[in-house]
Amino acid sequence: MSETTNTNTIKHTRLGRNKWGYIFLVPFFVTFLVFSLWPLIQTIYFSFFTKYTTQMFEEVEEFCGLKNYKEIFSADTMRLFFNTFVLWIIGFVPQILVSLLLASWFANNRLRIRASGFFKTVIYLPNLIMAIAFGMIFYLMFARSGPLFHLFENLGFITGDYDFWAHVGSTRILISSINFLMWFGNTTILLMAGIMGINDSLFEAAEVDGASQFQVFRKITLPILKPILVYVMITSLIGGIQMFDVPQIITKGMGNPAGRDIFKTSQPAIKTVIMQLSASISKSNNYGSAGALSVVLLIVTGILSFFVYLSMVHRDDNDK
Amino acid sequence: MATTELLTNKQKPQYEVKKSMSMAAIKVIAYIVLVLLSILCLVWFYLLIINATRSHAEINTKFAFLPGKSLISNWKKMNSSSLNFMRGLINSAIIALSSSILTVYFSMMTAFAIHAYRFPGRKFFYVFILAIMMIPTQVTSLGFYNMIVNTFNMKNNYLPLILPSIAAPVTFFYIIQYMRSNLPMSLVEAARIDGAMEVGILNRIVLPLMRPALAVQLIFAFVGSWNNYYMPALLINEPKKRTLPILIYSLRSAAEKDKDLGVQYLSMTIAVLPVIVVYLIFARYIVGGVALGGVKE
Numbered sequence: 001m002s003e004t005t006n007t008n009t010i011k012h013t014r015l016g017r018n019k020w021g022y023i024f025l026v027p028f029f030v031t032f033l034v035f036s037l038w039p040l041i042q043t044i045y046f047s048f049f050t051k052y053t054t055q056m057f058e059e060v061e062e063f064c065g066l067k068n069y070k071e072i073f074s075a076d077t078m079r080l081f082f083n084t085f086v087l088w089i090i091g092f093v094p095q096i097l098v099s100l101l102l103a104s105w106f107a108n109n110r111l112r113i114r115a116s117g118f119f120k121t122v123i124y125l126p127n128l129i130m131a132i133a134f135g136m137i138f139y140l141m142f143a144r145s146g147p148l149f150h151l152f153e154n155l156g157f158i159t160g161d162y163d164f165w166a167h168v169g170s171t172r173i174l175i176s177s178i179n180f181l182m183w184f185g186n187t188t189i190l191l192m193a194g195i196m197g198i199n200d201s202l203f204e205a206a207e208v209d210g211a212s213q214f215q216v217f218r219k220i221t222l223p224i225l226k227p228i229l230v231y232v233m234i235t236s237l238i239g240g241i242q243m244f245d246v247p248q249i250i251t252k253g254m255g256n257p258a259g260r261d262i263f264k265t266s267q268p269a270i271k272t273v274i275m276q277l278s279a280s281i282s283k284s285n286n287y288g289s290a291g292a293l294s295v296v297l298l299i300v301t302g303i304l305s306f307f308v309y310l311s312m313v314h315r316d317d318n319d320k
Numbered sequence: 321m322a323t324t325e326l327l328t329n330k331q332k333p334q335y336e337v338k339k340s341m342s343m344a345a346i347k348v349i350a351y352i353v354l355v356l357l358s359i360l361c362l363v364w365f366y367l368l369i370i371n372a373t374r375s376h377a378e379i380n381t382k383f384a385f386l387p388g389k390s391l392i393s394n395w396k397k398m399n400s401s402s403l404n405f406m407r408g409l410i411n412s413a414i415i416a417l418s419s420s421i422l423t424v425y426f427s428m429m430t431a432f433a434i435h436a437y438r439f440p441g442r443k444f445f446y447v448f449i450l451a452i453m454m455i456p457t458q459v460t461s462l463g464f465y466n467m468i469v470n471t472f473n474m475k476n477n478y479l480p481l482i483l484p485s486i487a488a489p490v491t492f493f494y495i496i497q498y499m500r501s502n503l504p505m506s507l508v509e510a511a512r513i514d515g516a517m518e519v520g521i522l523n524r525i526v527l528p529l530m531r532p533a534l535a536v537q538l539i540f541a542f543v544g545s546w547n548n549y550y551m552p553a554l555l556i557n558e559p560k561k562r563t564l565p566i567l568i569y570s571l572r573s574a575a576e577k578d579k580d581l582g583v584q585y586l587s588m589t590i591a592v593l594p595v596i597v598v599y600l601i602f603a604r605y606i607v608g609g610v611a612l613g614g615v616k617e
Contacts, residue, residue, distance in 0.1 A: 017437070020437055024437075025445060027429065028426060028429075031483065031484060036455070105346075113354070128543050129596075132549045136568050136588060137367075147367055150383035181360065185361070213346065244458075244549075248549075249572050278550065281462050287462060291462055297459050
């Protein structure tokens with residue numbers, strides 16, 4: 001459309017008005033260079049160095065090659081990835097199942113759910129709540145003196161000496177429940193947009209042919225939704241890797257409680273990758289291993305993002 | 321399920337009845353599930369507010385569904401405590417407001433640059449911005465922390481928390497999508513013929529037309545900054561400059577003897593409530609905005 005820009009009338013510079021394209025890009029790219037790209041280069045640089053304090057209390061940096069990267073593959077660090085993955089998957093499985101169910105109900109013309117606007121508003125609400133506050137609310141509610149602790153005790157589900165936050169299993173389930181609550185509304189809305197895009201005549205044809213609700217879902221809805229499901233899963237995985245706020249506040253940054261240790265490492269069972277990264281940066285000044293961890297995270301996110309890109313390209317093909 | 325196959329005319333009416341019955345059954349189940357999930361989403365905020373009105377002793381001894389009478393005493397105790405939540409509210413508001421305005425304005429400017437002008441490298445810049453969209457801030461946080469703290473010596477300064485929001489690839493992406501379908505280039509051309517400057521066109525023609533998209537993105541950016549804990553926690557340690565998420569974390573690590581549960585619940589209510597209120601006012605547009613992001617083209 002803008003090819004028709006009056007390049008004929010402006011001959012004094014080659015670009016003419018279009019030079020404003022570059023000018024308007026300056027703020028974005030200067031900000032990106034200063035606050036993202038340069039820090040990224042520094043992060044990569046640090047990942048090849050090890051820092052230690054000499055007997056004279058001098059800080060010395062020394063090139064150490066790939067030593068920091070080798071440590072990533074030690075049982076201690078792999079445990080962090082495992083912990084993070086477990087927290088993610090416990091929340092994600094119910095999230096995707098519930099979202100699929102809700103989205104298919106909302107989008108079903110014959111079901112005609114009333115007040116669907118109200119329900120959508122309510123289920124999306126937790127997504128906007130400060131994750132760290134959500135974690136603290138859960139911590140207080142399920143703590144020994146908390147309201148829900150009392151409720152469960154009164155109902156006879158637990159005895160007075162039980163402690164939700166002293167067991168790995170219950171702590172994991174509660175943390176993942178927060179993730180579930182925060183994200184199932186978002187996923188429902190994304191899937192709904194996908195289901196709404198399916199041509200109604202497909203559903204009608206299936207009905208004429210006498211297909212059951214379940215068959216319609218299996219044979220029509222699910223295959224068409226596949227690219228969106230891939231998109232939801234991978235973006236959720238990228239978000240899951242960054243899990244930090246909730247386990248950080250619930251375990252006071254320690255990653256306790258210590259549970260049965262299948263890895264035979266010193267890492268506690270609730271400590272996530274980013275909890276370790278944050279502690280290395282602020283507390284122990286362990287820049288080398290923090291750098292290597294960051295680079296590995298970048299690579300993992302990069303690969304996952306590539307799959308997002310592929311799923312989006314695939315979706316475009318379906319549209320055309 | 322067997323009835324769904326090979327229907328004869330004789331079977332059909334019977335099948336229709338069965339079908340509408342099963343539809344009614346699904347409908348009942350759907351409402352039950354929806355109501356239960358809604359309760360699951362809302363009960364936390366209800367309990368949060370209820371317990372903000374109860375005293376420490378009341379909260380400690382039993383569960384209650386109805387509010388208590390200690391709201392005012394909790395409020396007074398909160399304001400005299402060392403964790404100053406009202407100050408935190410102002411700090412968070414300053415950071416969240418300025419960074420969300422920067423995000424939205426400069427994302428619009430970047431989107432306009434890509435959308436309205438033709439210049440060498442345009443396609444490259446567009447693809448580049450999309451490519452960096454997924455990079456988590458945590459990945460660059462080590463270098464960022466080192467630069468801010470060791471190079472610029474700017475710990476406890478809000479600028480490092482505000483300025484990076486100028487480059488917001490996700491917001492850019494939403495806005496350029498909206499721009500493609502809602503900004504007629506003929507209007508831009510007309511303004512040019514009237515002798516308007518390019519910056520003037522951006523501010524006086526594009527900005528008003530983009531208002532619905534900008535408003536939704538402003539809310540998202542505001543909430544994102546308001547709720548952000550990771551970066552502020554690394555960069556802010558001066559008590560007066562703490563933001564709400566940092567203060568909430570301090571509640572968790574406060575010494576056992578300083579803990580007053582009523583005050584804790586009230587403090588968290590203050591941190592969470594503003595976002596809930598803004599959300600409930602603009603919910604329709606926000607939920608619509610989320611759906612828009614789902615159908616990426």
